[in-house]
Amino acid sequence: MPATARATRPTLAVFKLASCDGCQLTLLDCEDELLELAGRIEIRHFLEASSAVGSGPYDLALVEGSVTTPEDERRVHEIRAAARHLVTIGACATAGGIQALRNFADVEEYRATVYARPEYIATLATSTPVSAHVPVDFELRGCPIDRGQLLEVITAFLVGRKPDIPDHSVCFACKRRGTVCVTVAHGTPCLGPVTHAGCGAICPAYGRGCYGCFGPSATTNLPALIPLLRRDGMDEPTLRRALRTYNATAFAALEARSQEQEERPS
Amino acid sequence: MTHRSSRVLRVGALSRVEGEGALHLRLHDGRVTRTELQIYEPPRFFEAFLRGRAYTEPPDITSRVCGICPVAYQLSACRAVEDACGVEVGGQLAALRRLLYCGEWIESQILHIHLLHAPDFLGYASAVDMARTRRADVERGLRIKQAGNAILELLGGRAIHPVNVRIGGFHRVPTRAELRPLREQLARARDDAWATVRWVAGFDFPDAGADHALLALIEPGRYAIEGGIPAVMAAPHAHGLPGDTDEPLPLRQFPVHAFTEEVTERQVPYSTALQATLDGERYLTGSLARYALSGRWLSPVALQAAREAGLGDPLSGAVCRNPFRSIVVRAVEALYAIDEALRIIDAYRPPPRPYVEVFPRADTGHGATEAPRGLLYHRYALDADGTVTDALLIPPTAQNQGAIEEDLRRLVQRRLDHEDDPVTDTELTALCERGIRNHDPCISCSAHFLDLTVDRS
Ligand code: SF4
Ligand code: SF4
Numbered sequence: 001m002p003a004t005a006r007a008t009r010p011t012l013a014v015f016k017l018a019s020c021d022g023c024q025l026t027l028l029d030c031e032d033e034l035l036e037l038a039g040r041i042e043i044r045h046f047l048e049a050s051s052a053v054g055s056g057p058y059d060l061a062l063v064e065g066s067v068t069t070p071e072d073e074r075r076v077h078e079i080r081a082a083a084r085h086l087v088t089i090g091a092c093a094t095a096g097g098i099q100a101l102r103n104f105a106d107v108e109e110y111r112a113t114v115y116a117r118p119e120y121i122a123t124l125a126t127s128t129p130v131s132a133h134v135p136v137d138f139e140l141r142g143c144p145i146d147r148g149q150l151l152e153v154i155t156a157f158l159v160g161r162k163p164d165i166p167d168h169s170v171c172f173a174c175k176r177r178g179t180v181c182v183t184v185a186h187g188t189p190c191l192g193p194v195t196h197a198g199c200g201a202i203c204p205a206y207g208r209g210c211y212g213c214f215g216p217s218a219t220t221n222l223p224a225l226i227p228l229l230r231r232d233g234m235d236e237p238t239l240r241r242a243l244r245t246y247n248a249t250a251f252a253a254l255e256a257r258s259q260e261q262e263e264r265p266s
Numbered sequence: 267m268t269h270r271s272s273r274v275l276r277v278g279a280l281s282r283v284e285g286e287g288a289l290h291l292r293l294h295d296g297r298v299t300r301t302e303l304q305i306y307e308p309p310r311f312f313e314a315f316l317r318g319r320a321y322t323e324p325p326d327i328t329s330r331v332c333g334i335c336p337v338a339y340q341l342s343a344c345r346a347v348e349d350a351c352g353v354e355v356g357g358q359l360a361a362l363r364r365l366l367y368c369g370e371w372i373e374s375q376i377l378h379i380h381l382l383h384a385p386d387f388l389g390y391a392s393a394v395d396m397a398r399t400r401r402a403d404v405e406r407g408l409r410i411k412q413a414g415n416a417i418l419e420l421l422g423g424r425a426i427h428p429v430n431v432r433i434g435g436f437h438r439v440p441t442r443a444e445l446r447p448l449r450e451q452l453a454r455a456r457d458d459a460w461a462t463v464r465w466v467a468g469f470d471f472p473d474a475g476a477d478h479a480l481l482a483l484i485e486p487g488r489y490a491i492e493g494g495i496p497a498v499m500a501a502p503h504a505h506g507l508p509g510d511t512d513e514p515l516p517l518r519q520f521p522v523h524a525f526t527e528e529v530t531e532r533q534v535p536y537s538t539a540l541q542a543t544l545d546g547e548r549y550l551t552g553s554l555a556r557y558a559l560s561g562r563w564l565s566p567v568a569l570q571a572a573r574e575a576g577l578g579d580p581l582s583g584a585v586c587r588n589p590f591r592s593i594v595v596r597a598v599e600a601l602y603a604i605d606e607a608l609r610i611i612d613a614y615r616p617p618p619r620p621y622v623e624v625f626p627r628a629d630t631g632h633g634a635t636e637a638p639r640g641l642l643y644h645r646y647a648l649d650a651d652g653t654v655t656d657a658l659l660i661p662p663t664a665q666n667q668g669a670i671e672e673d674l675r676r677l678v679q680r681r682l683d684h685e686d687d688p689v690t691d692t693e694l695t696a697l698c699e700r701g702i703r704n705h706d707p708c709i710s711c712s713a714h715f716l717d718l719t720v721d722r723s
Contacts, residue, residue, distance in 0.1 A: 018308040021708075022333020022426040028381060029415060029425055031408040035401070038394040049381065050392030051281035051699070068308040098330050099310040110314035123309055144333060144426040202423040206430045207438040207620070211326065213427070241319065245327065 010158050013045035013058040015079050017065030017072045018099055018127065022144040023090035024048055024064045030147055037151075041158060056082025060157045066092040066127045068099060073124070073133065080134035085157050088130045089150065091143035095215050095250040098143070100127040103249060129249070138163060141196045143213040143246040149198055167218035169193055170210050173201035182209055189232040191242060194220040194254070215247035222258040281699070282382040282392070283707055289674070289698055296682055301675045303667055303702070313657045321347050321626050321652035322433050328644070328659065329427045334377070334708055337370040337422070338637030339644075339659075340431040341492050346644040347433050349522075350631025353624045358617040359435040360492070365610045366421045366428070367492045367635070371603040372414025372455070373425065374638040375553075375596045378706045379466060380407025383593050386700050387469040403465060406458045410600065413455035416448055417607060435621030445611045452608050459601040460571060466597050467575035471590045474677065475510025477502055478548055478669045480555035481529075483636055484519070489560045489602060492635050495519050496528070497559055498544065499585075509676075514583035517559065523632045525643050531660065541667045542660060548668030551640030552705065553595040558585040565609070568602035589673055589704035596638075596706075626652025637662055639706050663707045674701045 014024050028034065028049060044054035061083035067073050080086055088094045096103065102110055107125045130136055140153055149165055156163035166172075170192035174181065182188040182204045190209030192201070196217040203210045216222075229239055243251040292300035312331055316324060324343035329336035341363055348355060355363070380403070381393040390396040397404040415425040421440060422428020430437050479501040483494030497519045502511045520528050531542045543549070557572075561580030564572065569580055575594050578584025586595055628650040634643045640662030647656040677697055681689050 018310060020330050020333040022330075022336070025333045025377075025426060028377065029411075031412040031415070034408065035394070035397055035404065038397070043392075043394060046392075047281045049282065050394065051385075052391035052395070053281070068310075072308065098312075098315075098327065099308075101315040102311055105315065107311075110311040111309070113314040113317070114309060114311055143330065144424075199424070203429050203437075206423050208429065208432075211429075238320070241323070245323075246330070 009040065009042045010059040011042045011044040011054070011057075012154070013056065013061045013079075013083065014043075014048070015045070015061060015063045015065075015075075016047070017063065017075070017093065017130075018068040019065030019090065019092045019097065021048065021064070023092070023142075024062070026089075026145050026147050026150055027062075030151060033151060037154070041154075058083050060085045060087065060154065062087050062089050062154075063093050063130050064089050066096045066099060066129060067133055068124050068127045070124065076130055076133045085137045086130070086134070087138045087140060087153055087157065088136055089140045090145050091141065091213065091215060091246050092127075093130050094139040094141055095247040096127040096129050098246050098248070100248045101244065102127060104244065104252070140165070141214045142198050146198050146200070166197060168197050169217040169220070170195045170197050170199070170201050170204075170214070173197045173199070174204050177201050177205060179204045182207065183228065183232065187232045189229045189234045189242075191225075191229075193225050194222050211242060211245065212251065213246045215250045216254045220254060222254055223261065282385070282703060287702075287707075289702070291674075291678060291694070291698070293678075293682070296685075298675050298679045298682065301671045301678070303671050303674070305663075305667070313659060316646075316654050316657035319654050321351070321624075321646070321648050321654060324644070324646060324654065324657070325431050325433065326427075326429075331659065331661070332708055333426050334374055335370060335637045335639065335642075336427045337367055337418070337431070338635055338642045340428070341367060342633045342635045342637075342642045342644040343646075344431065344433055345493060345633025345635065346631045346646050347633070347648070348624055348631065349633055350629045350646055350648050351433075351624045351627055352629070353434065353622060355435055355622055358615060359439075359620075359622070361610050361614065362421065362436060362439060363431075364492050365417060365607055365614075366431070368603040368607040368610070369414045369417030369421065371491065371638050372600055372607070373411050373418065374414075375600040375603070376407055376411040376414065376459075376462070378638075379462065379593055379596055379600070380404060380411070383596075383703055383706070384466065384469075386703060387466075387593070406461060410455045410458045410462065410604075413448075413451045413604065416451055420444065420448060432621055434624040435617075435619075437620060439616055439620045441616055442614055445614055449608065449611060452604055452611070456567070456601065456604045456608070459597065459604050463571045463575050463594070463597040463601055466593045469593070471588060473510070474588050474590055474673070474680075475502075475508065476550060476554065476587045476589050476669065476673060477509030478550040478672065479504075479544055480558050481544060481549050481551045481641060481665070482555040482559045483634060483641060484517075484559050485563075487563060489563045489565075489599075489606075490556065490636055491603075491606075494634075494636070496522060496525060496634065496641065498528075498549070499555070499558055501547065501549075502587075510587055512578060512585050512587065514558065514585050522634050522643075525632060525634065525660070526645070526658070529643075529660065529665070531664065542665040543668060548672055549665065550669040550705075551662050551665050553592050553599055553638075553640075554586055554589065555640065556599070556636060557595045564598070564602050565605045567605050568598055571601050572598045589701070592704050592706075599638075626650065630656075639663065639708050640666060661708070666705055666707065670702060670705050670707065673704070674698055677701045
């Protein structure tokens, strides 16, 4: 390819904050599309995949992971400044991830539990999503994200349209997949009704209830679901733990909202 | 080398590994006096927030430590919890677990070989760059990787953080007919993996020897993957042998529940990852260790491939101590995992139930499995109603850190000893990055840059 043609290809950068690498690995898991994609865009910064590191500005920056250190707090601003479009990938970058469980606990105690010399460890008391620090153009849900959705987002941003990522719940995807409802048929507690679609409703297809790894969907009715979960055997602590795992902060915000609604006189 | 009184250099960022780290080198009078592999891992505190969780939760939760080897976390967690509850999962359920793990081995080893490590040997910055001139090699890698992912997706629901694993077995087990379509894909992947063994065997390997004790699980009769007994092969220096010896040395075993009596983790001020030692010494776990300890139990196809690839004869206890050749051992292991997956699929008869019932009891359980990068140990203490009261996870990279530092020290020293040929910092960085990538470290709970700092005085 002549250098001029290459220079006009849109540029992509992938960054990582506190995370497990699973969401960026999703990109390398696009075995069928990877080489074709790499021909249409220039992967300018992707440490997990390439030792060639190019500087910004980037047309699209994908950010994985949450902000948990003073250094990363500084780094998200740098990334934002270098990116024309910034998209967060995954529950960590979008909702603080599983490491946000510290937000509900005493981080000093956490630090002392894990480290003999806690004073060597620099960490913030909270794990926050990227959007708590800088404006974000799009948030892709999931722990991990879905391969098909990732390709849709990259393609959409590169041609300058809005990604077609529906906001409905896992229930819709179950119906589409033809999976018999695990709650109705087996009394299995399932967070599907309040969880954002995107995974293709995997868990119910494998006979288990959804555990909410995509975070809350856009229009959720948590108060309506809670009695159903209780009926199916979830006691209060189990319910709390179910909502507070991979998308703890997002579900906690939802819990707080539903609490308010319940308390508001009708 | 350049003699300047004192010098600090920051060069590049460590790429093509999971997670990011830093390396600090101190050089004095032409000697390497210090190598510190610094893992700036923002702590994610898994061991802390596992406390108070139900005994059913560690498989799903700990898989989120690492997106590259979630099955390793899931199955080490299952084994540890089941051990605490006094349950052993056997028969076809155990076979399915092994099949799932084979999927992860294939996917992860091939990812490392084709996309992360091979570019080092051939002088490319990435697999995408490599694809411009060696498209067939990259495409072959992607095809094999896809076969590994196909197992994970079918059996686990998805390739990253599979949803179908639970304490006692699976949520749902496949029918024979459901597994059948994998056969064709795996049979093709087996041919491709053979080609990959031959491909990597032809690379140029710098001379290097890893003078470490080797630790891996063994399960006499077959290549250990999803369980086994920890076994240690002594370090060559303990027998007065050179570091690159290919002599097999005596083994010593200890029970999994004695793991933390043998392996001690300590915290070093410059890294957020803990460092482990065995009998007070550095040691290596992972492909080289497994091959040394279990090589004789590879399948006939993999044995043949190992011999052809110049790794010696595993049946007579061949050992490979050159970290650069780990790419060849990985390729043999990937081929073995494909072969093993085919064997399991052919012998599969669906079990009557997808899982065995596991009731909690107050006890402490231990579990260890062979993640692609090495032994992964979990320990959980439960109370009578199954609440986790304490958790400990010892990942392979924490165990390998000391050995990696020592390998880097030797590599750099060897290079510095070429008095007539001064080494540039760029060259040193490249050398160290290669030295690190030889071990496929998964610093995935970490982030930030590898700044190579060279202190010269
Ligand atoms: S969202 Fe989940 S899969 Fe993605 S980086 Fe975070 S922990 Fe890993
Ligand atoms: S069903 Fe729910 S928990 Fe399962 S993968 Fe989908 S979103 Fe995640």
